[in-house]
Amino acid sequence: MKDKFKPWQRWVLFAxxxxxxxASGVIISFLMEHSAEVVNIDYKKKIKINGIEARSIIFAxxxxxxxxxxxxxxxxxxxxxxxxxxxxxxxAQRPEMVILWAGYAFSKDYSTPRxxxxxxxxxxxxxxxxxxxxxxxxxxFASCWVCKSSDVPRMIEAIGVDSFYNNKWAAWGxxxxxxxGCADCHEPKNMDLHISRPSLTExxxxxxxxxxxxxxxxxxxxxxxxxxxxxxxxxxxxxPTFPWDKGFTVEDLEKYYDEIGFTDxxxxxxxxxxxxxxxxxxxxxxxxxxxxxxxxxxxxxMPYNDEGGIxxxxxxxQNPLAVTERTCQTCHRDNKETLCKNxxxxxxxxxxxRTLLEKELAKAHxxxxxxxxxxxxxxxMQEALLLIRQAQWRWDFGVSSHGGSFHAPQExxxxxxxxxxKVFQARMLISKVLVAHGYTDNVPLPDITTKEKAQQYIGxxxxxxxxxxxxxxxxIVPEWLQKAKANGRIVN
Amino acid sequence: MKDKFKPWQRWVLFAxxxxxxxASGVIISFLMEHSAEVVNIDYKKKIKINGIEARSIIFAxxxxxxxxxxxxxxxxxxxxxxxxxxxxxxxAQRPEMVILWAGYAFSKDYSTPRxxxxxxxxxxxxxxxxxxxxxxxxxxFASCWVCKSSDVPRMIEAIGVDSFYNNKWAAWGxxxxxxxGCADCHEPKNMDLHISRPSLTExxxxxxxxxxxxxxxxxxxxxxxxxxxxxxxxxxxxxPTFPWDKGFTVEDLEKYYDEIGFTDxxxxxxxxxxxxxxxxxxxxxxxxxxxxxxxxxxxxxMPYNDEGGIxxxxxxxQNPLAVTERTCQTCHRDNKETLCKNxxxxxxxxxxxRTLLEKELAKAHxxxxxxxxxxxxxxxMQEALLLIRQAQWRWDFGVSSHGGSFHAPQExxxxxxxxxxKVFQARMLISKVLVAHGYTDNVPLPDITTKEKAQQYIGxxxxxxxxxxxxxxxxIVPEWLQKAKANGRIVN
Numbered sequence: 009m010k011d012k013f014k015p016w017q018r019w020v021l022f023a024x025x026x027x028x029x030x031a032s033g034v035i036i037s038f039l040m041e042h043s044a045e046v047v048n049i050d051y052k053k054k055i056k057i058n059g060i061e062a063r064s065i066i067f068a069x070x071x072x073x074x075x076x077x078x079x080x081x082x083x084x085x086x087x088x089x090x091x092x093x094x095x096x097x098x099x100a101q102r103p104e105m106v107i108l109w110a111g112y113a114f115s116k117d118y119s120t121p122r123x124x125x126x127x128x129x130x131x132x133x134x135x136x137x138x139x140x141x142x143x144x145x146x147x148x149f150a151s152c153w154v155c156k157s158s159d160v161p162r163m164i165e166a167i168g169v170d171s172f173y174n175n176k177w178a179a180w181g182x183x184x185x186x187x188x189g190c191a192d193c194h195e196p197k198n199m200d201l202h203i204s205r206p207s208l209t210e211x212x213x214x215x216x217x218x219x220x221x222x223x224x225x226x227x228x229x230x231x232x233x234x235x236x237x238x239x240x241x242x243x244x245x246x247x248p249t250f251p252w253d254k255g256f257t258v259e260d261l262e263k264y265y266d267e268i269g270f271t272d273x274x275x276x277x278x279x280x281x282x283x284x285x286x287x288x289x290x291x292x293x294x295x296x297x298x299x300x301x302x303x304x305x306x307x308x309x310m311p312y313n314d315e316g317g318i319x320x321x322x323x324x325x326q327n328p329l330a331v332t333e334r335t336c337q338t339c340h341r342d343n344k345e346t347l348c349k350n351x352x353x354x355x356x357x358x359x360x361x362r363t364l365l366e367k368e369l370a371k372a373h374x375x376x377x378x379x380x381x382x383x384x385x386x387x388x389m390q391e392a393l394l395l396i397r398q399a400q401w402r403w404d405f406g407v408s409s410h411g412g413s414f415h416a417p418q419e420x421x422x423x424x425x426x427x428x429x430k431v432f433q434a435r436m437l438i439s440k441v442l443v444a445h446g447y448t449d450n451v452p453l454p455d456i457t458t459k460e461k462a463q464q465y466i467g468x469x470x471x472x473x474x475x476x477x478x479x480x481x482x483x484i485v486p487e488w489l490q491k492a493k494a495n496g497r498i499v500n
Numbered sequence: 501m502k503d504k505f506k507p508w509q510r511w512v513l514f515a516x517x518x519x520x521x522x523a524s525g526v527i528i529s530f531l532m533e534h535s536a537e538v539v540n541i542d543y544k545k546k547i548k549i550n551g552i553e554a555r556s557i558i559f560a561x562x563x564x565x566x567x568x569x570x571x572x573x574x575x576x577x578x579x580x581x582x583x584x585x586x587x588x589x590x591x592a593q594r595p596e597m598v599i600l601w602a603g604y605a606f607s608k609d610y611s612t613p614r615x616x617x618x619x620x621x622x623x624x625x626x627x628x629x630x631x632x633x634x635x636x637x638x639x640x641f642a643s644c645w646v647c648k649s650s651d652v653p654r655m656i657e658a659i660g661v662d663s664f665y666n667n668k669w670a671a672w673g674x675x676x677x678x679x680x681g682c683a684d685c686h687e688p689k690n691m692d693l694h695i696s697r698p699s700l701t702e703x704x705x706x707x708x709x710x711x712x713x714x715x716x717x718x719x720x721x722x723x724x725x726x727x728x729x730x731x732x733x734x735x736x737x738x739x740p741t742f743p744w745d746k747g748f749t750v751e752d753l754e755k756y757y758d759e760i761g762f763t764d765x766x767x768x769x770x771x772x773x774x775x776x777x778x779x780x781x782x783x784x785x786x787x788x789x790x791x792x793x794x795x796x797x798x799x800x801x802m803p804y805n806d807e808g809g810i811x812x813x814x815x816x817x818q819n820p821l822a823v824t825e826r827t828c829q830t831c832h833r834d835n836k837e838t839l840c841k842n843x844x845x846x847x848x849x850x851x852x853x854r855t856l857l858e859k860e861l862a863k864a865h866x867x868x869x870x871x872x873x874x875x876x877x878x879x880x881m882q883e884a885l886l887l888i889r890q891a892q893w894r895w896d897f898g899v900s901s902h903g904g905s906f907h908a909p910q911e912x913x914x915x916x917x918x919x920x921x922k923v924f925q926a927r928m929l930i931s932k933v934l935v936a937h938g939y940t941d942n943v944p945l946p947d948i949t950t951k952e953k954a955q956q957y958i959g960x961x962x963x964x965x966x967x968x969x970x971x972x973x974x975x976i977v978p979e980w981l982q983k984a985k986a987n988g989r990i991v992n
Contacts, residue, residue: 297842300838300842301834342793346792350789350792353910354910357910357911357913357914358910360914360917360918361913361914361917361918364917364918364921368921417909417910418845418846418849418850418909418910418913419849421849421853421910421913421914421917422849422852422853422913424917425852425853425856425913425916425917425920426852426853426856428917428920428921428924429856429860429920429924432920432921432924432927432928435924435928436924436927436928436931439928439931440940440942443935443940444940448932448935448936450932
């Protein structure tokens with residue numbers, strides 16, 4: 009048998025075969041991989057952006073995918089996505105909440121939240137902001153804008169903290185005109201995540217921590233925590249302040265508020281000094297298993313997407329259940345139906361305790377009012393009112409956090425359980441005071457089966473509120489927008 | 501350059517090289533693999549076992565690894581494993597529980613559970629089984645043995661259901677002498693998992709299900725569920741029965757008991773018709789995420805082990821935290837410390853609500869007694885007593901389940917939360933009855949800060965109980981063992 013090739017030819021053939029196999033591997037690997045977006049940030053920049061740019065559309069040309077998905081937050085609200093429904097009137101669903109907030113603007117209007125794009129539309133339309141016809145009219149303060157718009161950091165940089173906050177809400181109607189957008193979380197020069205609201209930096213600092221040492225993964229939660237946290241408006245200028253000096257639990261925050269003698273409002277019926285929880289999303293999230301495992305807000309609410317091989321963060325911030333294939337299912341090997349069911353089950357269990365507590369709190373306020381009416385003294389009522397404050401703080405902390413009953417289901421139920429314990433202690437004390445005043449019957453309870461009935465019971469004239477609001481929306485808001493356009497605050 | 505080999509020689513060399521590489525792969529694969537125990541069951545059998553064999557040591561020669569690890573349950577108790585402590589006197593830690601069980605034997609003695617090997621030792625020594633000096637003496641019935649020994653199925657097969665159960669507990673002291681062992685879960689002829697307690701099969705059947713259709717994985721929980729479930733003793737012969745006809749939740753079981761008018765005891769203080777929860781482990785486990793993901797009891801409590809390449813189920817049933825490397829960590833990529841912390845955190849949160857509820861329940865019983873004492877009528881008390889029954893059922897269901905606050909943390913807290921709501925409703929009603937009888941002060945509460953004080957308050961003479969028990973242990977128990985040995989019931 010004759011050998012057709014010379015030795016050196018065989019070596020060449022062998023090397024060629026090896027090269028072909030190697031190349032095939034590389035090509036297959038490239039085809040399989042979803043390549044990350046690694047193009048240089050400066051290379052991508054078509055438009056150079058200087059300073060705080062509140063108009064998000066300016067970023068659109070540089071970051072079209074991020075911009076486009078941010079605009080999609082117009083359809084963010086969970087209910088419209090999952091159930092084909094729009095924002096829900098919570099007070100109509102749970103009229104007891106009108107009673108709990110008697111003496112506070114939330115008793116007028118409270119609906120389920122919508123996407124970032126709606127932030128301004130919703131605050132302007134809410135009955136909570138009233139109908140200020142002049143720049144010095146109330147009821148709300150400039151601090152009410154703080155988390156609604158990227159015009160806030162722009163204004164603060166332009167005029168200073170004091171000049172911004174030492175005003176009524178209506179003072180800045182023509183300035184605060186772009187909803188939450190790019191500048192709230194990004195440094196325009198390099199698009200790094202940054203803290204635009206100094207309240208968070210200051211809270212870290214008081215805890216002895218330096219927020220500039222936060223890791224990139226921590227920043228993916230901290231930019232959210234700037235607003236999605238519990239806060240209060242401090243001092244004369246109503247400066248937004250995080251009550252985190254003693255820690256993050258419902259008890260830590262209460263202790264902070266108690267020590268500084270803070271109260272959001274005196275309850276109109278019970279006269280209890282109430283703490284209104286904002287939305288302690290970050291605090292409760294931190295106490296759940298996802299945070300404990302290093303998951304950030306953005307991991308689930310801004311999952312990665314890819315488009316033509318470009319990987320980018322989805323800025324359509326929404327309920328992760330709407331896109332489980334890019335959120336839960338990147339870690340959990342279960343189908344969408346199962347995962348949604350697991351979440352709903354957690355929510356339903358927490359909601360059972362919430363409903364019990366809500367109903368008892370409404371009774372406690374009504375019974376306390378009755379007790380005052382028959383002649384109870386401050387001294388007799390003091391202990392019960394403190395318990396009502398504590399119970400309602402727990403109710404609000406457990407309920408007002410977006411997604412709390414999923415983020416930390418057990419912590420939420422722990423909080424609500426303690427709330428139940430406190431509200432009953434309050435009701436039992438009130439009953440003792442009633443007996444001491446010779447009243448031994450049950451306290452007559454008003455009909456609060458609808459939002460309207462509950463609002464009427466606490467003395468709200470909703471017809472007037474709505475008529476005033478309509479006038480404001482018709483006469484003032486168009487002026488604000490016109491002025492904003494004239495000053496170039498909005499791109500149109 | 502001259503070629504040293506002829507073409508056919510090169511082919512032979514090539515074929516040889518390929519063969520060596522293939523063989524290496526196969527050898528490495530064998531070395532890396534933990535081969536499963538696939539030897540034929542019949543081949544392994546050195547000793548042939550016929551019928552129900554209660555003496556587990558008989559199985560030792562055939563299944564040395566399983567037997568050895570089963571014997572290890574002598575060190576099963578969590579506390580001795582993890583904290584260097586032995587069984588804990590729960591009543592000493594939580595004297596309120598003495599009050600809750602006034603009128604029931606649990607108020608005398610209740611400690612944390614120990615391993616299967618201790619099942620008989622603990623029931624014989626417990627003050628709950630009293631000091632029966634004759635076979636017809638109480639206080640307990642034969643059904644008290646049902647889950648303690650593999651002699652129970654043996655006896656039932658030998659003498660029939662009625663003859664077994666229609667007796668006092670003391671009647672079978674010389675027969676029930678081997679603790680929970682092989683025969684309780686295994687068919688001796690092929691070691692298949694089997695149901696040795698017909699109560700479970702019957703409960704399935706009443707739900708329209710056929711337990712013989714259970715999958716092998718389901719059987720890895722169902723053999724445990726034979727005993728680790730809620731049950732009651734039905735009718736004159738006190739036949740163990742599972743109250744599952746309406747479902748598995750605390751509400752489903754309560755509805756079942758209410759419909760048949762079942763009550764475990766009338767509370768000695770409040771006269772409330774109390775339901776004593778046994779240990780609804782299986783029911784609560786089913787409501788947690790592990791069961792929902794298809795995990796069985798054995799997956800965590802009897803993890804696989806390997807020894808010399810033989811894979812076997814660890815029969816040292818214990819707290820999975822003791823061996824996280826073979827339990828949690830087969831799925832969860834977290835270190836032992838983190839995993840333990842996560843579990844303890846769940847337990848602590850549930851325990852907060854448990855403690856609140858426990859204290860309120862004790863007050864409710866004491867206040868109810870006071871109210872009876874000043875002349876309350878059945879009619880006045882009825883509603884409050886029903887609420888106490890419901891609240892205590894929830895407390896007991898949430899507390900008595902082994903590991904419930906880990907198995908289904910949220911369900912446990914939901915149950916305890918509803919318990920809190922019920923007990924306060926009861927206390928408020930009782931307070932109304934007191935006022936109606938002209939009593940407006942607080943009800944004086946006894947000192948129940950220690951187990952001894954609480955036991956004295958409810959009228960127990962613990963010195964007599966203990967002296968009687970000592971006599972029983974000294975005089976009767978040795979007789980039982982002697983007789984058992986003489987009859988070959990124990991291998992010695």
